[in-house]
Amino acid sequence: MATIIPLEKQREVHRRQHSEALEVLSSLVAEDMAAVNQLIIQRMESRVPLVPELAGHIIAAGGKRLRPILTLASAKLCGYQGSRHHKLAACVEFIHTATLLHDDVVDASDLRRGGPSANALFGNQASVLVGDFLFSRAFQLMVEDGSIDVLRILSNASAIIAEGEVLQLTTTNDSTTSEQSYLEVIRAKTAELFAAACRIGAVVGARPAVEEEALRTFGLNLGIAFQIVDDVLDYSAEKLQFGKTVGDDFREGKITLPVILAIHRGNEAERAFWHRTLDEQDQRDGDLTHAQDLLQRHNALRDAIDRARHYGAIARDALGLFADHPIRKSLLDIIDFTVEREF
Amino acid sequence: MATIIPLEKQREVHRRQHSEALEVLSSLVAEDMAAVNQLIIQRMESRVPLVPELAGHIIAAGGKRLRPILTLASAKLCGYQGSRHHKLAACVEFIHTATLLHDDVVDASDLRRGGPSANALFGNQASVLVGDFLFSRAFQLMVEDGSIDVLRILSNASAIIAEGEVLQLTTTNDSTTSEQSYLEVIRAKTAELFAAACRIGAVVGARPAVEEEALRTFGLNLGIAFQIVDDVLDYSAEKLQFGKTVGDDFREGKITLPVILAIHRGNEAERAFWHRTLDEQDQRDGDLTHAQDLLQRHNALRDAIDRARHYGAIARDALGLFADHPIRKSLLDIIDFTVEREF
Numbered sequence: 215m216a217t218i219i220p221l222e223k224q225r226e227v228h229r230r231q232h233s234e235a236l237e238v239l240s241s242l243v244a245e246d247m248a249a250v251n252q253l254i255i256q257r258m259e260s261r262v263p264l265v266p267e268l269a270g271h272i273i274a275a276g277g278k279r280l281r282p283i284l285t286l287a288s289a290k291l292c293g294y295q296g297s298r299h300h301k302l303a304a305c306v307e308f309i310h311t312a313t314l315l316h317d318d319v320v321d322a323s324d325l326r327r328g329g330p331s332a333n334a335l336f337g338n339q340a341s342v343l344v345g346d347f348l349f350s351r352a353f354q355l356m357v358e359d360g361s362i363d364v365l366r367i368l369s370n371a372s373a374i375i376a377e378g379e380v381l382q383l384t385t386t387n388d389s390t391t392s393e394q395s396y397l398e399v400i401r402a403k404t405a406e407l408f409a410a411a412c413r414i415g416a417v418v419g420a421r422p423a424v425e426e427e428a429l430r431t432f433g434l435n436l437g438i439a440f441q442i443v444d445d446v447l448d449y450s451a452e453k454l455q456f457g458k459t460v461g462d463d464f465r466e467g468k469i470t471l472p473v474i475l476a477i478h479r480g481n482e483a484e485r486a487f488w489h490r491t492l493d494e495q496d497q498r499d500g501d502l503t504h505a506q507d508l509l510q511r512h513n514a515l516r517d518a519i520d521r522a523r524h525y526g527a528i529a530r531d532a533l534g535l536f537a538d539h540p541i542r543k544s545l546l547d548i549i550d551f552t553v554e555r556e557f
Numbered sequence: 558m559a560t561i562i563p564l565e566k567q568r569e570v571h572r573r574q575h576s577e578a579l580e581v582l583s584s585l586v587a588e589d590m591a592a593v594n595q596l597i598i599q600r601m602e603s604r605v606p607l608v609p610e611l612a613g614h615i616i617a618a619g620g621k622r623l624r625p626i627l628t629l630a631s632a633k634l635c636g637y638q639g640s641r642h643h644k645l646a647a648c649v650e651f652i653h654t655a656t657l658l659h660d661d662v663v664d665a666s667d668l669r670r671g672g673p674s675a676n677a678l679f680g681n682q683a684s685v686l687v688g689d690f691l692f693s694r695a696f697q698l699m700v701e702d703g704s705i706d707v708l709r710i711l712s713n714a715s716a717i718i719a720e721g722e723v724l725q726l727t728t729t730n731d732s733t734t735s736e737q738s739y740l741e742v743i744r745a746k747t748a749e750l751f752a753a754a755c756r757i758g759a760v761v762g763a764r765p766a767v768e769e770e771a772l773r774t775f776g777l778n779l780g781i782a783f784q785i786v787d788d789v790l791d792y793s794a795e796k797l798q799f800g801k802t803v804g805d806d807f808r809e810g811k812i813t814l815p816v817i818l819a820i821h822r823g824n825e826a827e828r829a830f831w832h833r834t835l836d837e838q839d840q841r842d843g844d845l846t847h848a849q850d851l852l853q854r855h856n857a858l859r860d861a862i863d864r865a866r867h868y869g870a871i872a873r874d875a876l877g878l879f880a881d882h883p884i885r886k887s888l889l890d891i892i893d894f895t896v897e898r899e900f
Contacts, residue, residue, distance in 0.1 A: 260720050260723075261720070262720050262723045262724045262727070264723050264726070264727055265720060265723055312689075313689075316685050316686065316689060319681075319682075319685060320681075320682040320685055320686065338662075338663075338681075339662075339663040339726055340723060340726055342659050342662060342663055342685055343659065343663065343719055343722045343723045343726065344719070344723060345689075346655075346656075346659060346688075346692070346715075346718075346719040346722070347716060347719035347720055347723065349689070349692065349715075349719075350712055350715035350716035350718075350719050351716050353696055353708070353712035353715065353716075354709075354712045354713060354716055356708075356712075357705060357708045357709045357712050360705055362700060362703055362705065365696070365699075365700045365708060366697075366700045369693055369696035369697045369699075369700050370697060372689075372692075372693035372696065373690060373693035373694050373696075373697055375689075375693075376686055376687070376689040376690035376692075376693050377603050377604070377605050377608060377690055379686045379689070380603075380605045380607050380608055380683060380686045380687060380690065381605045383607070383682055383683055383686065384605070384607055
């Protein structure tokens with residue numbers, strides 16, 4: 215006879231299991247990651263003290279280091295034995311950090327991962343310029359590595375990320391944004407760097423094109439799933455554990471998948487509500503709660519997660535090409551961790 | 558018997574001669590520059606229409622295209638016959654444009670070259686992100702070219718530029734800034750890109766290290782002279798012809814060479830004036846005029862130009878290595894044009 219476990223308890227167990235997935239993957243590349251962290255600290259140095267102060271603030275704020283971990287794990291999955299991937303993983307983290315710094319300026323965010331954002335502490339001016347520095351430093355590291363393939367992959371990804379961010383600007387406060395436009399934005403601004411981070415593992419491992427392509431597919435689709443879930447978390451109360459604030463996207467009028475689904479499924483009055491709150495930025499007490507009610511009523515959060523599962527499935531199949539390996543197993547768990555992390 | 562020519566007339570003639578120097582150099586690389594302009598327009602394209610709109614605004618606003626012209630001229634001086642330098646000159650202009658976009662955001666400037674700045678027209682957010690895009694696009698172009706030497710030169714220059722901009726932030730509103738700090742700022746933020754633009758000519762021309770080094774020396778010192786004169790022009794009434802506004806640096810509290818000289822040569826009361834206006838940003842009617850009087854009283858503008866001439870002389874001697882050539886002659890005239898352009 216199965217014991218009945220309360221729903222809260224089930225969720226708690228589920229959540230713990232999935233957080234553990236990232237810890238397991240981290241532990242598989244722990245030695246490499248230590249080298250990467252050392253490189254990050256070493257290479258954000260500058261004769262201008264404000265540079266490492268500001269960069270150190272955002273990099274120390276932690277985050278999961280998911281992207282460099284993906285580079286390290288992919289290289290390991292490809293049987294790579296050297297140490298080139300340390301520098302390249304640091305590159306990936308620098309590019310990511312540069313975009314975070316610029317994003318926070320563009321979004322005028324005061325918080326990042328539960329603490330004050332760099333722009334709140336050091337000002338927008340320094341954040342823009344230190345972002346530029348980290349970006350340039352990333353390219354210096356790639357040049358030191360010397361692979362034109364890596365340079366191509368990451369310069370292409372960087373241009374696409376910037377385009378994606380501009381595209382997102384033009385969809386913000388436009389509640390008529392289509393699901394397709396949304397997908398194009400998140401693919402560009404988030405998923406391309408995941409894809410690049412993974413591909414680089416195959417490049418340093420000198421693996422055949424088909425494996426590089428498989429890792430690109432894995433990273434791209436994991437990235438899309440990751441961003442959809444991130445956008446869902448912005449409306450779900452339980453995400454406070456991630457050190458974020460509920461309703462940031464709503465307050466800024468960002469048009470994310472849950473909202474797009476609710477708008478498409480809503481009536482005229484509901485569309486008028488979204489138009490007033492998101493496009494005209496006319497927000498009153500109780501509007502966020504009402505928005506959450508509408509998302510609930512139309513199953514928008516649940517169905518957005520379903521969409522994320524689709525991309526998770528593509529990522530999963532992409533790894534089918536690789537032989538059984540603890541890293542492969544762990545990457546598969548990461549997909550689950552990503553898609554289910556809100557429950 | 559020499560006819561006496563009025564001073565105004567002399568200056569007019571002088572000014573025309575020196576503007577002509579850049580026109581002569583431009584005409585020597587006119588065909589190449591046409592190819593570069595075409596590449597610039599072609600490669601700022603994006604599926605996101607706001608990208609070329611904004612980038613087109615600042616690039617069309619013109620400017621002198623001095624940096625890409627330096628790349629083309631250096632390549633030609635090095636006897637290069639191919640077309641690689643077109644792409645690399647476009648890179649240099651993209652990097653320069655990206656820094657202009659970010660500078661205008663950081664300085665909250667409403668004007669650029671006499672017209673509205675990109676951030677005034679399109680907003681700070683788009684300016685930050687399109688700057689990132691142009692920067693990434695520059696690296697894509699370098700990767701297409703495939704030279705790791707060029708990538709090294711321009712990624713190093715980019716990191717130094719960003720550091721220089723951060724350093725400038727920390728010296729702004731600090732009237733105790735030393736001349737040495739000022740020199741370090743302008744070397745980083747301006748001169749390193751001039752140096753890189755020139756070096757690239759020797760790299761594509763596959764010239765010996767000594768010539769690459771000579772062109773680097775030429776570019777670096779020309780860049781320092783250029784920035785000093787630019788900073789002098791900010792206080793001299795006649796510069797309106799360049800489409801700038803007198804007193805921008807004063808209003809922003811930027812600590813430039815003329816001010817540093819006046820502060821060092823001034824008395825306590827004068828230092829208090831500079832402290833109030835530049836550090837505390839407490840500016841009243843007549844302060845700019847008083848600042849200009851102080852600069853005049855201490856010969857600060859004249860002596861700043863003298864300092865610029867020193868760097869111009871170094872740039873001049875660096876070209877001594879090259880055989881006589883119309884380009885060499887024209888580059889020498891550019892030094893004069895740069896140093897004397899305010900008279």
